[in-house]
Amino acid sequence: MEATALTLSSSSAAARRSPAKEIAASLRLRRFAVHAVQLRAAQSAALRALSAPSPGARKRRGSGLVVRAEMFGQLTTGLESAWNKLRGVDVLTKENIAEPIRDIRRALLEADVSLPVVRRFVSSISEKALGADLIRGVRPDQQLVKIVHDELVQLTGGEVCDLVFAKSGPTVILLAGLQGVGKTTICAKLAFYLKKLGKSCLLVAADVYRPAAIDQLTILGEQVGVPVYSEGTEAKPAQITKNALEEAKRKNIDAIVVDTAGRLQIDKSMMDELKEVKKVVNPTEVLLVVDAMTGQEAAALVTTFNIEIGITGAILTKLDGDSRGGAALSVKEVSGKPIKFVGHGERMEDLELFYPDRMAQRVLGMGDVLSFVEKAQEVVRQEDAVELQKKILSAKFDFNDFLKQSQNVAKMGSMSRVIGMIPGMNKVTPAQIREAEKKLAFVESMINAMTAEEREKPELLAESRERRIRVAEESGKTEQEVQL
Ligand SMILES: Nc1nc2c(ncn2[C@@H]2O[C@H](COP(=O)(O)OP(=O)(O)OP(=O)(O)O)[C@@H](O)[C@H]2O)c(=O)[nH]1
Secondary structure, three states, X not given: OOOOOOOOOOOHHHHHHOOHHHHHHHHHHHHHHHHHHHHHHHHHHHHHHHHOOOHHHHHHHHOHHHHHHOXXXXXXXXXXXXXXXXXXXXXXXXXXXXXXXXXXXXXXXXXXXXXXXXXXXXXXXXXXXXXXXXXXXXXXXXXXHHHHXXXXXXXXXXXOOOOOXXXXXXXXXXXXXXXXXXXXXXXXXXXXXXHHOOOOEEEEEEOOOOHHHHHHHXXXXXXXXXXXXXXXXXXXXXXXXXXXXXXXXXXXXXXXXXXXXXXXXXXXXXXXXXXXXXXXXXXOXXXXXXXXXXXXXXXXXXXXXXXHHOOOEEEEEXXXXXXXXXXXXXXXXXXXXXXXXXXXXXXXXOEEEOOXXXXXXXXXXXXXXXXXXXXXXXXXXXXHHHHHHHHHHOOOOOHHXXXXXXXXXXXXXXXXXXXXXXXXXXXXXXXXXXXXXXXXXXXXXXXXXXXXXXXXXXXXXXXXXXXXXXXXXXXXXXXXXHOO
């Protein structure tokens, strides 16, 4: 934004009196108006970008390989066809949302989201799309994107759900799950995660049926630099875990992570064994490890385990594979239990907390543009924009309008953040942004020192030296800086 000293006259009335300096001052205020319009145009460009296909989506269409590699890729593409059907539509109506809603429904079912979840989801977004709480100033297709985004976040639990730690003594994290879902790998990944939090940890080899599982845990433990407690294959899992907990207490270890045996499918002996371990060590967390590739089946498993043994959450593994997203979207809604972590690769660092909002953004493929729209929605009112445009065109843009516009922009965050969110504005240097912020604050402080009348009629300051001196004094500036 270009620098200027305070510009105190704008109207055609000022121009009619026609001293050369008043005309110059009028031109400077117009320049502010132009800046406001340019900023508005940049906002609109970002809003338009919302419904343009994301680079990721373009890539997906161009390459079958990328489709397979990118989680949620198919779902994202399916949803895009819903937004595209609303292009050129002025308002969302029962009639014009019917087809996009069908697309959304189909995309979710193809992603293997469970049918009752899809039904509830679709009914909720239809209701919201037609509801009164739509925010004006954003196009109908963009409104639908926002509604779907918010609903996805809701569906997957709303908030990130971190590990809970015991108030005293070692935290016990008991892992359960079917065979081959990635339990042993998750044990080591959790140990790695805990280490990063600065917590000491002990891994417990309680899968006594598969000797290779103990070896695997020992190797992974070495890899992450965490000790492994094992009693071989002869002892009972509940006894091993109890002894491991005693050892952790003796050594002041913060947490133990217990690897248990999996089965090909749910069976009574597995459940009994888990119940026994649970009874003996009273774990802080009982986490069910599920394979994301099993889609909605994962959600059903979480429900069953929760009913049978009582769990605190789920860990989804193999999200780097050809998962279609059904598990991630169904688990919380079906079972009532949150997804706490997701595993997305075989390396120890491929484990992260599950963030519903990040996942929703990833599904929609909209990234920062979506957050920009959210911010813009908060502050930009369509009527204000039209009103502003009219004022500028009729040369009645006064200091109140200027202040309102700059405050609207300020509500969206620091100028560097706002500029960073606008596509194509990345060439503005931090020094230029700092300079613009300084100059804006400079002008605002002078406007704040004006009376309501002076703000509306800048020519009053043009006519009166006393007024200029007062504004200069009250805003801590010199008369020179306030000069016309
Ligand atoms: N691509 C990918 N592979 C994974 C992930 N997590 C685990 N694996 C792999 O899945 C396979 C099975 O993992 P394990 O940790 O042995 O599974 P488990 O549940 O302990 O298996 P059982 O001990 O037989 O019950 C291994 O080859 C892991 O490397 C993941 O997030 N992504």
